[in-house]
Amino acid sequence: MKLRYFAWVRERIGKPEEEIDPPAGVATIAELVTWLSQRGEEYAHAFENPRVIRAAIDRAHVRSDAAISGAREIAFFPPMTGG
Amino acid sequence: MAATVRLQREPFDAASETEKLRRGRSDIGAVVTFTGICRGDEAGAPLLAMTLEHYPNMAEAEIARHVAAAERRWPLLGVAVVHRYGRLQPGEDIVLVVTAAAHRQDAFAAAEFLMDYLKTRAPFWKQIELAGGGRTDKIWVEAKRSDDALADRWTPSSGRRAAE
Numbered sequence: 001m002k003l004r005y006f007a008w009v010r011e012r013i014g015k016p017e018e019e020i021d022p023p024a025g026v027a028t029i030a031e032l033v034t035w036l037s038q039r040g041e042e043y044a045h046a047f048e049n050p051r052v053i054r055a056a057i058d059r060a061h062v063r064s065d066a067a068i069s070g071a072r073e074i075a076f077f078p079p080m081t082g083g
Numbered sequence: 084m085a086a087t088v089r090l091q092r093e094p095f096d097a098a099s100e101t102e103k104l105r106r107g108r109s110d111i112g113a114v115v116t117f118t119g120i121c122r123g124d125e126a127g128a129p130l131l132a133m134t135l136e137h138y139p140n141m142a143e144a145e146i147a148r149h150v151a152a153a154e155r156r157w158p159l160l161g162v163a164v165v166h167r168y169g170r171l172q173p174g175e176d177i178v179l180v181v182t183a184a185a186h187r188q189d190a191f192a193a194a195e196f197l198m199d200y201l202k203t204r205a206p207f208w209k210q211i212e213l214a215g216g217g218r219t220d221k222i223w224v225e226a227k228r229s230d231d232a233l234a235d236r237w238t239p240s241s242g243r244r245a246a247e
Contacts, residue, residue, distance in 0.1 A: 006206070007136055008223050060145075075141070078223070080205060080226060081224045082166065082208075082209075
């Protein structure tokens with residue numbers, strides 16, 4: 001599945017997107033955040049406060065308990081400041 | 084109902100978007116036009132520029148979802164939302180919301196609803212460059228709790244604001 005990062009999440013991780021293949025035990029957004037945090041310091045830094053991280057699956061907002069199976073694109077970003 | 088949702092880098096023309104909504108209609112009695120503008124300060128500090136990052140495709144889809152929600156809540160006869168992205172300077176327009184209805188209460192309420200949601204759920208992120216001292220760092224603007232509170236007014240459980 002494709003992961004996309006925006007704003008300071010992207011800056012901390014150091015790339016705007018990547019393809020990943022999480023193990024079967026990673027079933028939800030929250031579990032994906034935990035799994036990603038273990039990949040390296042830059043990920044841990046980006047996700048150090050999971051409560052401010054927002055997620056979208058296939059371009060729609062989801063909560064942290066959302067299931068990721070079948071997702072084509074998951075995005076992580078800070079609270080939005082549009083408008 | 085005619086609905087325009089557009090993202091663009093270039094400035095928009097509010098009068099032209101409004102005219103498109105009204106053209107040939109005799110049922111529209113009220114048009115509300117809101118323009119969001121880049122101010123010259125952020126929390127008191129003077130601004131050189133603001134850069135808007137966005138999540139392409141999701142931004143249009145999310146705005147369109149809220150336009151559809153506005154359409155379900157109020158008897159609207161037209162909506163246009165234009166949101167810019169990229170680097171903007173103080174004084175430049177950021178966002179346009181135009182709502183048309185037979186009566187003013189619906190046009191006003193829908194415009195406010197759309198702006199409250201644009202502030203909290205449309206995937207855009209602002210960075211600012213502050214004036215002075217040779218700083219070239221861009222600083223991410225933090226989302227405001229007050230914007231979340233404004234958006235929460237529109238959910239049925241809050242009960243504090245009638246949207247009918």
